[in-house]
Amino acid sequence: MEQYTNNSPSDSDNDIDLEMLDDPCCNPNKPVEITFEEITSAAYKIRSGISYTPCIRSHMSRLTGMDIYLKKDFLQQTGSFKERGARYVLLQLTEEQKRNGVIAASLGNHAQAVSYHGYLLGVPVTVVMPIVAPIMKIQKCREYNANVVMEGRNMAEAKRVAYKLAKERGLFYINGYDNPQTIAGQGTIGLEIMEQVDDIDAVVVPTGGGGLLAGVAVAVKTLNPSIKIIGVESERCASYSKAMEESQPIHTDIEGTLADGLAVPQVGYNAWRTSRSLIDRMVVVKEEWIAVAILRFIENEKCVVEGAGACGLAAILAGHLDDFKGKRIVLILSGGNIDTTILGRCLERGLAADGRLVKCKITVSDRPGGISELCKFIGSIGVSIKDIIHERAWVTSDVFSVEVKVVCETRDYNHTVELRDMLHSKYKKVRFDNIPMIELGPPLNSF
Numbered sequence: 001m002e003q004y005t006n007n008s009p010s011d012s013d014n015d016i017d018l019e020m021l022d023d024p025c026c027n028p029n030k031p032v033e034i035t036f037e038e039i040t041s042a043a044y045k046i047r048s049g050i051s052y053t054p055c056i057r058s059h060m061s062r063l064t065g066m067d068i069y070l071k072k073d074f075l076q077q078t079g080s081f082k083e084r085g086a087r088y089v090l091l092q093l094t095e096e097q098k099r100n101g102v103i104a105a106s107l108g109n110h111a112q113a114v115s116y117h118g119y120l121l122g123v124p125v126t127v128v129m130p131i132v133a134p135i136m137k138i139q140k141c142r143e144y145n146a147n148v149v150m151e152g153r154n155m156a157e158a159k160r161v162a163y164k165l166a167k168e169r170g171l172f173y174i175n176g177y178d179n180p181q182t183i184a185g186q187g188t189i190g191l192e193i194m195e196q197v198d199d200i201d202a203v204v205v206p207t208g209g210g211g212l213l214a215g216v217a218v219a220v221k222t223l224n225p226s227i228k229i230i231g232v233e234s235e236r237c238a239s240y241s242k243a244m245e246e247s248q249p250i251h252t253d254i255e256g257t258l259a260d261g262l263a264v265p266q267v268g269y270n271a272w273r274t275s276r277s278l279i280d281r282m283v284v285v286k287e288e289w290i291a292v293a294i295l296r297f298i299e300n301e302k303c304v305v306e307g308a309g310a311c312g313l314a315a316i317l318a319g320h321l322d323d324f325k326g327k328r329i330v331l332i333l334s335g336g337n338i339d340t341t342i343l344g345r346c347l348e349r350g351l352a353a354d355g356r357l358v359k360c361k362i363t364v365s366d367r368p369g370g371i372s373e374l375c376k377f378i379g380s381i382g383v384s385i386k387d388i389i390h391e392r393a394w395v396t397s398d399v400f401s402v403e404v405k406v407v408c409e410t411r412d413y414n415h416t417v418e419l420r421d422m423l424h425s426k427y428k429k430v431r432f433d434n435i436p437m438i439e440l441g442p443p444l445n446s447f
């Protein structure tokens, strides 16, 4: 195992991965394995600046048939676990590095964490955020006195800008998932979980660049190798699964996802080296399930959890972890930073995926009273109409018909079934849009 240093990479590294080599702490030629001792040392050093977050039994245990515990790390000051790694890296800097300042490239959580702890520790911070970064997160970094540079259309471009500025201005670059000290800091969550919950069968870890997964896996497996470590990622950025297929970190195309915190195209080399032999399973979840999980956290736990943090529950709801029924499972709720506008959209998508917000087309009589009769009929079973449009020009049946499109809100799956059956019993032409599968009943695709 190589010791990591903050020195420049050697010339022989040149043909490997130019982008990675700009960060000497993350050298693909010399990946480092993070040890349990480093994690315990990080835990000791960061303890005065990081919240020891609760890990409590979920109200959803009965619904899912599992004994679920929730590690609520979204309760950190800046809304994510990223503070752990950020604070540890900042504390380990030399006096000169502290004076010169640090730089990070991030869409949000890591940038906020570095800005906040830099502010507390008196270290000047520059963060490079791509122009697509959420305004709320940009503002937060500014509130913590960070120098915010808005450059790059995506994270890869922002990173390149950050490397360049680091070199020009002599700033220390902090990788948010692959700096060995970042990984050690994230691993402290694993230590806390082991103190907080007995007889754990599995810990489920949202995975982006792999830093959280690696740190938690080392902490948990060292203390109890029989506990399963399960990583979870969105189908739209499954870079760890791809690395498993290829047996090495590899570039993966990513698409827009509700779990934006996990949108890292390539797993970190140190994170991979540290975690690869400790991971029992990687689960890939669909976006609909992430939306439903965000909704469930709000409705059942009164918690606002961002897409990335909700992936563990999404995996359970989607049935990927059914073999853990009757077992004790800890989900890491890693972040809660979600823009209010995005939250609104997530909730609507969650309701739709859950079969509680449904769209249907009904052809009714165009004679006076036809549409009002439909509305009364729908209202009679307590279904609320959210939107209604009627169409005359393109209806192919008789001219005395009108096609009515309604968006309805129902109580639950059974209520939707009741609505469907009632409409079919009264009207000849009824068509429901495709509704994704939900866990409370059979697929509604056949509507």
Ligand SMILES: Cc1ncc(COP(=O)(O)O)c(C=O)c1O
Residues within 6 Å of the ligand: 080, 109, 110, 176, 177, 206, 207, 208, 209, 210, 211, 212, 213, 261, 262, 264, 306, 308, 309, 334, 335, 336
């Ligand atoms: C909320 C949240 N959860 C999980 C992760 C994944 O962490 P890692 O990139 O270390 O795998 C991130 C990364 O930014 C995150 O912001």
